[in-house]
Amino acid sequence: MSLPVFPAGRPPFAEPSSPRAGKRLSFWRVLLGLVVVAAVVLVSIFGFRFFVVDQARASQAAPSFAGYVDATVTPQYAFEAPATDAQNDVVLSFVVAHSATDCTPSWGAAYTLDAAAENLDIDRRIARLRQLGGDPIVSFGGAINTDLATACTNVGDLTKAYKSVIDRYDLSTIDLDVEAGDLSDSLAGERRAVAIAALQSERRAQGDDLTVWLTLPTMPTGLTADGTRLVSQMLADGVDLAGVNIMTMDYGIDLHNESMGQVAIDALNAVHAQLASQYITAGTQLTDASLWAKLGATPMIGQNDVAGEVFTLADAAQLNAFGQLKQLGRLSAWSLNRDRSCGPNYLDLATVSNQCSGVDQGSTTFAEVLNAGFGGGLSATPLPVTTVPASDAAGTQPTPTPTSTAPAARGRESDPPADDPATSPYPIWAAGVTYVAGTKVVWHATVYEAKWWTLGDVPDNPVLTASSTPWALIGPVLAGETPYVVPTLPVGTYPDWSGNATYNEGDRVLFNTVPYVAKWWTRGDSPAAAVLSADSSPWLPLTAAQVAAVSAGTAGTAATP
Known part of the structure; x- marks a missing residue:
């Protein structure tokens, strides 16, 4: 293969008709080019950095x-x-x-x-x-x-x-x-x-x-x-x-x-x-x-x-x-x-x-x-x-799956958590005890609440649907909990309950220093019955918060519900 022959005085690959042919770049043209290149570099560096930081803010978590x-x-x-x-x-x-x-x-x-x-x-x-x-x-x-x-x-x-x-x-x-x-x-x-x-x-x-x-x-x-x-x-x-x-x-x-x-x-x-x-x-x-x-x-x-x-x-x-x-x-x-x-x-x-x-x-x-x-x-x-x-960036982003903190499934050979009365906020469930609606118990380190009257139904007995069990799972026994203590008030805070007295809705009494409020008109119904049947009893024990308010002098008179 023979080498090409170029006309005298013309550099190889130069385009004779090019407007730049034979021209030299001036100092100012070179300086302007350097400035433009520097600007592009700065924008690419700092602009990209700003964009990444901003996108990181936008992506703190999935929607x-x-x-x-x-x-x-x-x-x-x-x-x-x-x-x-x-x-x-x-x-x-x-x-x-x-x-x-x-x-x-x-x-x-x-x-x-x-x-x-x-x-x-x-x-x-x-x-x-x-x-x-x-x-x-x-x-x-x-x-x-x-x-x-x-x-x-x-x-x-x-x-x-x-x-x-x-x-x-x-x-x-x-x-x-x-x-x-x-x-x-x-x-x-x-x-x-x-x-x-x-x-x-x-x-x-x-x-x-x-x-x-x-x-x-x-x-x-x-x-x-x-x-x-x-x-x-x-x-x-x-x-x-x-x-x-x-x-x-x-x-x-x-x-x-x-x-x-x-x-x-x-x-x-x-x-x-x-x-x-x-x-x-x-x-x-x-x-x-x-x-x-x-x-x-x-x-x-x-x-x-x-x-x-x-x-x-x-x-x-x-x-x-x-x-x-x-x-x-x-x-x-x-x-x-x-x-x-x-x-x-x-x-x-x-x-x-x-x-x-x-x-x-x-x-x-x-x-x-x-x-x-x-x-x-x-x-x-x-x-x-x-x-x-x-x-x-309008497309759907990947959705991370939250890590569950649920306890691992208990195997057949695993023993359930032992319930300790000293660290249980409510009584531990017992097979021979009758529980009325609203009663809370502890079973296997978990608190359950009775949805209706029940006797002998194990709270965590497997069922197909929630409606099949009389127990609603509320949540775990929390660290540091102790047995729930029935709040009391000093003698004389409210009148002692009397079987001969008539009480109207909202009246408050003491029964063995435990305060109760009447839910409706009643006569001769002992507040003690509220422990056995909260639904049918006309008496409701005051909560710890209400008792604390009474102790602080903010609860009003004995007739206040």
Whole structure:
């Protein structure tokens, strides 16, 4: 093969017609090129670093669903026995101030934390939920009663109040539901922000995190001015917000014939833009995907408090589809207590019920519809950092499976836990004892409650359905528990019971120093019968919390129920 011959004076492979042919680069052209290259390198380094950090924030956990549970409403919702995976994680509500001037944390202003452990078995039921692989968020605030940040007039007391709840229930996530007058109180907002920032710093110094969601009312056009101010306070004081959960409910305005699902989507789009602005003002610019991951939505399922506003299963499916598309950080619902059709005896479906939704759900639950694609769980493993551009990040992310803390299945040759009367809060079950409805016993380190009269039925005897056993499993015996002691009061606190006296509903008496309250008119019925048959007895023993209130001089007269 012969070598090519080039014309004299022309370099090989030069294009004779090229405009650059024979030209040399000037110093300024070289300098400009170097500047451009440096800028590209800097953008690629620092821009990529910023993008990765931001995506890491957006991927703290997989999108999760956790329905709200009204913990104090009766009858109790059995959150400790989730029927489906959609009910595994719950938002227990609401912890508030004991009164407008009392900074003591309470459940619904009705139970102190200790009283809730006794009367509602909150601690034990939380332990049972965790045995089954679920986990609770505790929500502070709500629309009624007084928010802790309002009642606690200094940051130190407020911080201690929050911490007492977080430590007692070993919480990794809390929800701050701020509404009504508590939302418009800017001083309370400042105390709340400072206290939460301090708690997060303390937890991180110990190697733990405290995930904080802010739940706020919204309109289709976004957060109110009070809501945006509260978010700004949180960011300015250094609170690391997991996100803002908006209450897509009770708008009270003309919705222009839009579905409740679409109105919720409108609100989410509006708040997304508001959050972008607020984070920029706070000195942080988040990607579009990160902002969506910091958003949640909580519809009021079925009939809302506002007449004409009804959130249907179709609305739930529409909201869920949008949530999956945008990868919202959280979906929820108010409330799991209401997630069922009303019975035929509930006639006025336009009136909100605490126990049913007011719409025909058939066999479908709102929780199952909203949970689709949101099964990350509260304790899910963080997702890996991704370098997918924000504009392409709308696909469904992998959903980690929460690690169950349920005890391993007991083999045939394993011995069941031994029950010790000294560490059992209630009597140990015995085959020859009659138990009436509401009686609690301990069996194999677990507390059970009788659903109806029973004799000889072993509490943990295997059955095919829950309706086949007279026992309801409440939860495990907790570390440090001791036998329940019947509370007493000093002689003379109330009149001693007399078989010749007539008592009306609400009258209080002492029987062997144990205080009782009359449930209805009675004469000659001894309070001792209440121990044997709580349902049929006209007498009800006072709880430890009520006795403590009497001892503190706050229970009123002997005729007070």
